[in-house]
Amino acid sequence: MSDSSSGIPRDPRRRKALQDMTRFGGGAAVAATMLTAFGVSSRAKPAQALRPPGALPEKDFLAACVRCGLCVRDCPYDTLKLADWADGPALGTPFFQARNVPCEMCDTIPCVKACPTGALQHALTDIAKAKMGVAVITSRETCLNLQGLRCDVCYRVCPAIDKAITLEVSHNARTTKHAIFEPVVHAEYCTGCGKCEKSCVLTESAIKVLPIEVAALKQDDHYKRGWEEKSKAGGALVDAPLKLPVRRPEGGSP
Amino acid sequence: MTANARPYVEARAQKGLWAASRFLVLRRTSQLLFLALFLSGPLLGVWIAKGTLASSMTLGTLPLTDPFVLLQSLAARHWPEGLSVIGASIVLAAYLLFGGRTYCSWVCPLNPAADLAAWLRRRLNITFTAKIRPELRLYFVGAVLAASVLSGSIAWELINPVTALHRALVFGLWFGAGGTAAIFVFDLLVARHGWCGHLCPVGAFYGQIGKVALLRVTADNRAACNDCMDCFAVCPEPHVISPALRGERSGATPVITAGDCTVCGACIDVCSKQVFHLGLRGRNAVRPAPSMTAPSPVARVVSSQPTVLERDLS
Numbered sequence: 001m002s003d004s005s006s007g008i009p010r011d012p013r014r015r016k017a018l019q020d021m022t023r024f025g026g027g028a029a030v031a032a033t034m035l036t037a038f039g040v041s042s043r044a045k046p047a048q049a050l051r052p053p054g055a056l057p058e059k060d061f062l063a064a065c066v067r068c069g070l071c072v073r074d075c076p077y078d079t080l081k082l083a084d085w086a087d088g089p090a091l092g093t094p095f096f097q098a099r100n101v102p103c104e105m106c107d108t109i110p111c112v113k114a115c116p117t118g119a120l121q122h123a124l125t126d127i128a129k130a131k132m133g134v135a136v137i138t139s140r141e142t143c144l145n146l147q148g149l150r151c152d153v154c155y156r157v158c159p160a161i162d163k164a165i166t167l168e169v170s171h172n173a174r175t176t177k178h179a180i181f182e183p184v185v186h187a188e189y190c191t192g193c194g195k196c197e198k199s200c201v202l203t204e205s206a207i208k209v210l211p212i213e214v215a216a217l218k219q220d221d222h223y224k225r226g227w228e229e230k231s232k233a234g235g236a237l238v239d240a241p242l243k244l245p246v247r248r249p250e251g252g253s254p
Numbered sequence: 255m256t257a258n259a260r261p262y263v264e265a266r267a268q269k270g271l272w273a274a275s276r277f278l279v280l281r282r283t284s285q286l287l288f289l290a291l292f293l294s295g296p297l298l299g300v301w302i303a304k305g306t307l308a309s310s311m312t313l314g315t316l317p318l319t320d321p322f323v324l325l326q327s328l329a330a331r332h333w334p335e336g337l338s339v340i341g342a343s344i345v346l347a348a349y350l351l352f353g354g355r356t357y358c359s360w361v362c363p364l365n366p367a368a369d370l371a372a373w374l375r376r377r378l379n380i381t382f383t384a385k386i387r388p389e390l391r392l393y394f395v396g397a398v399l400a401a402s403v404l405s406g407s408i409a410w411e412l413i414n415p416v417t418a419l420h421r422a423l424v425f426g427l428w429f430g431a432g433g434t435a436a437i438f439v440f441d442l443l444v445a446r447h448g449w450c451g452h453l454c455p456v457g458a459f460y461g462q463i464g465k466v467a468l469l470r471v472t473a474d475n476r477a478a479c480n481d482c483m484d485c486f487a488v489c490p491e492p493h494v495i496s497p498a499l500r501g502e503r504s505g506a507t508p509v510i511t512a513g514d515c516t517v518c519g520a521c522i523d524v525c526s527k528q529v530f531h532l533g534l535r536g537r538n539a540v541r542p543a544p545s546m547t548a549p550s551p552v553a554r555v556v557s558s559q560p561t562v563l564e565r566d567l568s
Contacts, residue, residue: 020387020389024387024389024390024393025393027390027393028393028394028396028397028400029397031394031397031398031401032396032397032398032400032401032404033401035397035398035401035405035409035410035412035413036400036401036404036405036409037405038405038409038412038413039401039402039404039405039406039407039409039412040405040407042407042412043407059406059407060332060406062330062406062407062408063327063330063331063332063402063406063407063408064327064330064332064334065408066308066309066319066320066323066324066327066338066408066411067306067308067408067411067417067421068305068306068308068309068310068319069304069305069306069421069424069425070304070305070309070310070311072425073295073301073304073305074304082421082425082427083427084427084428084429084430085427085429085430085432086429090407090412091411091412091413091418091430092308092411092417092418092421092427092430114304114311115335116309116311116317116319116334116335116337116338116341117309117319117324117327117332117334117335117337117338118332118334118335118338119332122335
């Protein structure tokens with residue numbers, strides 16, 4: 001720019017190099033922007049695609065998983081698959097669909113052991129503590145038990161029977177003389193293995209495993225349960241009800 | 255530069271079929287072998303290497319991880335666990351010894367498709383080529399790392415046609431082969447060695463290792479060169495040859511030091527004057543002017559020692 005005025009001779013090679021840098025740099029910036037957009041959008045995973053046990057939260061998982069497929073290879077039940085272009089999850093990442101093949105919850109958790117990067121957290125050593133998702137009765141209108149029939153299949157196949165799924169008995173208002181055995185999922189114990197979703201007898205499963213983020217499980221911190229706080233504190237947190245002054249007309253009697 | 259449509263004819267006539275196609279055969283064998291290691295499990299039930307080229311476990315003991323993938327993972331702010339770090343270190347050390355982009359020409363499953371495109375180009379006499387500067391791929395490496403930082407994901411693996419093809423072959427995810435088909439068409443019709451030689455960030459990354467890697471091709475017999483240009487016609491990175499081959503006057507080393515060289519050995523095969531040999535970085539001795547007795551080419555490949563020996567004998 002000011003080269004000619006300052007008397008330094010212009011070097012055509014320098015001009016060329018600067019041009020190239022600008023051109024290539026611009027191209028690289030466009031490529032980086034497109035790749036970034038693609039990378040961010042790849043976080044959108046279909047709800048029915050579940051990650052293997054011990055998987056990091058989706059955003060961190062995509063930073064950690066190198067798409068090697070070692071977890072898939074070591075899955076003895078062929079539950080896990082690598083995502084192809086059209087499958088939904090980010091290309092090459094492992095997932096499973098509970099309705100096709102659920103997780104059999106191996107005691108030794110071979111998939112986690114095979115992971116070389118920690119995308120599946122090696123800290124998970126007890127499969128009962130896995131959180132691949134959480135089962136939800138997604139269709140109360142079609143669930144046979146909720147119609148007052150006795151199907152119970154999801155309850156029977158649950159590896160954590162009577163903990164992750166219980167049958168809660170209530171009065172059947174339709175017949176007035178029978179009971180409804182409602183399957184109720186207790187998220188605390190549900191690993192998201194998907195056995196219930198797989199074995200639901202209906203054409204379209206009435207119980208489905210949803211990602212933890214979808215079936216939000218964490219109570220907001222600002223909601224305190226009075227009865228829990230009370231037992232934690234070992235007594236009432238507020239004083240006994242105030243003794244209010246009696247306000248009556250002068251000389252009146254109760 | 256006029257590309258010879260049939261550059262190997264002279265070499266075959268003078269050296270015989272084997273000596274003129276040795277490195278090609280070895281390379282294809284190596285590529286098939288690497289694939290076979292991964293395929294013996296799913297096809298025959300004999301598990302040798304599990305996983306893919308991104309990360310693998312061989313015989314349950316040897317972990318290998320692509321250092322470029324791990325670098326992106328680090329850029330995406332994931333601190334990887336021990337096994338992948340060990341695996342990446344082993345791969346890095348191996349390529350520091352065996353020549354950086356040897357990955358491209360001896361291991362990468364996409365290479366045969368790119369080679370086929372280049373071969374068809376010569377045969378069909380397709381001379382049109384879009385001008386893409388080889389440096390562009392370095393900017394692309396930067397773009398990939400930037401995208402990894404910004405998106406917090408291993409960005410290149412979302413579209414990497416190399417690992418996609420490997421997954422297609424090893425895991426049967428056939429959509430993944432689409433990228434390879436596109437690259438074949440691009441290389442054939444748009445740009446000569448367009449993908450591997452100008453764009454692929456994986457190759458560019460290994461090229462950086464190649465800048466200091468030990469195993470190299472050397473034009474140590476450059477005195478015998480008759481300027482037939484056949485090596486330029488077959489080389490996937492022709493710009494790496496000149497400094498070594500034409501370095502006589504400037505006294506430059508005959509070793510091809512550029513990281514872009516994939517050590518594919520095509521120049522060694524195609525040269526009827528046996529100008530090129532495998533050698534090591536730093537061995538800068540050149541052979542004297544051609545003697546009457548041509549030593550066996552096999553002996554030359556085994557080590558670069560015979561250079562001295564031949565001189566003493568002649």
